[in-house]
Amino acid sequence: MSLAAKRKLSELLNSLDSPSPASTPRKVAAISSKEGTPTPKKAAKPGSLYAPYSRELFLERLGMFRPAVWSYKPTSIDEVAWAKRGWICPGTQKDTVECGVCSQTLLVLSQAQGDVDEEVREATEKALEEKYAEMIVTSHKENCPWRKRGCDETIFRLPLSDPQSAREALESRVESLLSHSDTLSLNIDMKTGTLSPDTLPTLLRKPTIPPPILALALFGWSATSTNPSDTATATLTCTTCHRRRGLWNLKAGDELDLVEEHRGYCPWISAASQAGPVAGWEQLLRMMEKTTPKEREARRQSRRTGRRSGD
Numbered sequence: 001m002s003l004a005a006k007r008k009l010s011e012l013l014n015s016l017d018s019p020s021p022a023s024t025p026r027k028v029a030a031i032s033s034k035e036g037t038p039t040p041k042k043a044a045k046p047g048s049l050y051a052p053y054s055r056e057l058f059l060e061r062l063g064m065f066r067p068a069v070w071s072y073k074p075t076s077i078d079e080v081a082w083a084k085r086g087w088i089c090p091g092t093q094k095d096t097v098e099c100g101v102c103s104q105t106l107l108v109l110s111q112a113q114g115d116v117d118e119e120v121r122e123a124t125e126k127a128l129e130e131k132y133a134e135m136i137v138t139s140h141k142e143n144c145p146w147r148k149r150g151c152d153e154t155i156f157r158l159p160l161s162d163p164q165s166a167r168e169a170l171e172s173r174v175e176s177l178l179s180h181s182d183t184l185s186l187n188i189d190m191k192t193g194t195l196s197p198d199t200l201p202t203l204l205r206k207p208t209i210p211p212p213i214l215a216l217a218l219f220g221w222s223a224t225s226t227n228p229s230d231t232a233t234a235t236l237t238c239t240t241c242h243r244r245r246g247l248w249n250l251k252a253g254d255e256l257d258l259v260e261e262h263r264g265y266c267p268w269i270s271a272a273s274q275a276g277p278v279a280g281w282e283q284l285l286r287m288m289e290k291t292t293p294k295e296r297e298a299r300r301q302s303r304r305t306g307r308r309s310g311d
């Protein structure tokens with residue numbers, strides 16, 4: 001790298017330092033404080049509560065990083081990383097994060113700006129990534145609790161350990177999907193990795209539910225609609241990674257990949273986010289397949305009876 005390019009890079013990185021409340025907007029990263037602005041705070045304002053143990057509030061913060069207001073970032077500084085440290089993306093200015101507790105705001109521009117050669121671009125973006133990874137912590141005010149502690153690595157984990165509630169949640173997803181079975185039972189090619197959706201009614205012992213509906217529910221999808229009687233507004237939704245897919249543009253012959261439609265970090269498809277040996281959908285499937293000794297005996301009995309009556 002040329003000397004001039006090196007100097008430019010170092011100037012740029014220095015400009016990211018010291019989140020001072022009085023700083024003026026900068027070209028690459030602007031840090032400002034809203035302190036002193038007499039805007040009354042509503043109690044229920046998203047992100048205003050310090051609760052690093054709350055999965056619900058973590059998902060709420062994460063959901064604010066909508067594609068329209070937040071551009072792609074490398075994993076170490078993506079929306080999950082910011083939301084885990086209490087940041088929200090209020091959407092007033094693109095790529096700007098805000099802490100609802102200490103009121104700091106920060107513009108996160110992780111891409112090299114302007115016309116630079118490839119080498120400089122790569123070095124700049126690498127350096128920016130490292131810098132912002134630190135700033136996820138250090139941009140909070142000194143006394144902000146998010147600076148001391150963020151969410152645990154396991155905050156994303158789907159609550160699947162209790163069979164009863166996991167089953168109930170699956171059933172409520174099935175319920176929501178059944179009201180759109182007209183669209184979903186079309187000849188849509190559902191991709192589910194190595195799993196064949198047709199085997200699901202037997203595996204999950206739900207013979208009356210159409211395989212595509214079961215497959216969607218197993219992979220964490222439910223159907224939501226602002227107006228239940230209006231299919232034009234219905235979407236397939238993952239309430240964990242906040243991916244949505246409009247049902248109105250699905251037609252017979254379309255392909256729908258139940259894995260790829262999630263974001264890569266979604267615990268429904270990522271074992272790492274689920275903090276376990278397998279991803280959420282597989283954990284749920286294994287759990288549903290498991291039966292108690294009593295249930296196994298009942299099934300054996302019914303098979304025997306079935307055979308006898310068939311003789």
Ligand SMILES: [Zn+2]
Nearest residue numbers: 099102140144
């Ligand atoms: Zn803060």
Ligand SMILES: [Zn+2]
Nearest residue numbers: 238241262266
């Ligand atoms: Zn998801």
